[in-house]
Amino acid sequence: MTNDDLLRMLDLEGREAPQPNEPLSITTDEGKKVAPASPTALRLDDWGVRRGEDVLRESDRLQQCLAGLGDEERQAQAVADFHGAAFEVDPQLNEGCTDPLRWEFLKHLLETPEYHELRAATVLNDTASEIAATAFAGQYAELHKERDKDEKKESGKEGGPGHDFGAEISVLKHVSKALSEASKEVEEAREAAAAMGMGPGSPGCNDSRAIAALFKRVRSDPTLRRICELAGRYRRVAQSKQRRKATHGLDDVVGVVMDADLARLLPQELAKLAIPEFEDDTLRRLVERQTMCREYQATEPVAKGPILVSVDESGSMEGEKVHTAKALALALAWIARQQRRWCGLVAYSGDSGQRLLALPPGRWNEIAVMDWLGQFIGCGSSLDVPVRELPDYYQQLGAPVGKTDVIFITDAICRIPAKLQEEFSCWKKQVQARLISLIIQSTPGDLSAISDEVHEVPSLAVTEAAVERVLSI
Secondary structure (H helix, E strand, O other): OOHHHHHHHOOOOOOOOOOOOOOOOEEOOOOOEEOOOEOOOEOOOHHHHHHHHHHHHHOHHHHHHOOOOOOHHHHHHHHHHHHHHHHOOOOOEOOOEOOHHHHHHHHHHHHOHHHHHHHHHHOOOHHHHHHHHHHHHHHHHHHHHHHHHHHHHHOOOOOOHHHHHHHHHHHHHHHHHHHHHHHHHHHHHHHHHHHOOOOOOOOOOOOHHHHHHHHHHHHHOHHHHHHHHHHHHHHHHHHHHHHHOOOOOOOEEEEEEEEOOHHHEOHHHHHHHOOHHHHHHHHHHHHOOOEEEEEEEOOOOOOOOOEEEEEEOEHHHOOHHHHHHHHHHHHHHHHHHHOOOOEEEEEEOOOOOEEEEEEOOOOOOHHHHHHHHHOOOOEOOOOOOOOOOHHHHHHHOOOOOOOEEEEEEEOOOEOOOHHHHHHHHHHHHHHOEEEEEEEEOOOOEOHHHHOOEEEEEOOOOOOOHHHHHHOOO
């Protein structure tokens, strides 16, 4: 085979063959060629265009937003533009688009500082990009309808500069609203995912389909949306409280290791940083983790046992009380996973029934968690915490052996017979349990006799000292 044959096989000679259905360039009277208008406003590859088709096909909400704005192909091109604006690393506009209004919308969108703030959460994030694309498409559809009405009113009239200025203001208004909605929904999706243990660094963080399904359910359920919003506040307080805890100390120096921890550098290494001849070499070794550091041996904490959270679901807890209680329970489940502990959630209402949910330290069953959060018993009695039943629930849930933290959240004035108090106290000693009771707008009653800590609180607000105490377990 000769070089000419090889070039011919690689199609490296002659003119490029025209692509099928390629739009012809337009030549002006001056002989200059103008680039043909692109079907998409952004410069997208085949994957980006095809992704628009896939997102449109999978989203009923997008189909409703873009209904009436051309055929399905044109709708898919619009979705590809909006998805690319959120997903692509460096989205760039084409010189022209077959839909001038979409091109103008995206031009103003890409120029706003709010858009660049939003992109920090959407770049290369398929789920967040779909959410943002839906918000963009909704406002673009509104703008399109508004522009059609204006054109009908202005038909037969000449649009002067005032008309152009008003049209630009309208585009900016819808762009601003689209960014506001997209930022809010992306944040809601992030909070919902984190509440269910699916945020960055969690076992389910890369499951985009599960996160999308989770957000769809949370967005359509006001109760779940409220609980996830509150859980985010509790989780941030819990993060602060957990960071302040000393899990172990630096007890004994047992040797020297090569590392890059400035706090553990040997004195001779620190001295070399002050000598110009050795400074650069010491900094290099510090970057490469080759400096000599003290090695400490710490006293590791003994593995802790489970966390059991019982939420009162009597009728008096309906509304904001039970929402905050479940959000707090979700934050405690997050703490359990951070501490690699098993967690059990109990929803209880007297003798009217109960719902039990076991959450192991690994990935949770998100559907089961949402079902537990979304349901409400709404009955009640004089004892709306499972004092008699908890030992059986402990067995049914399969709680592992270890020092157990039990949290009761209720607004009931509990009356507990003396014999039952004695039986519960014996069970606590047997499983090494510690009971913390949070009493909302009520008095503890007989819970004081069986609880290690009792806190009467006007609400479960994150500013309450009792809530902070529970989040620091």
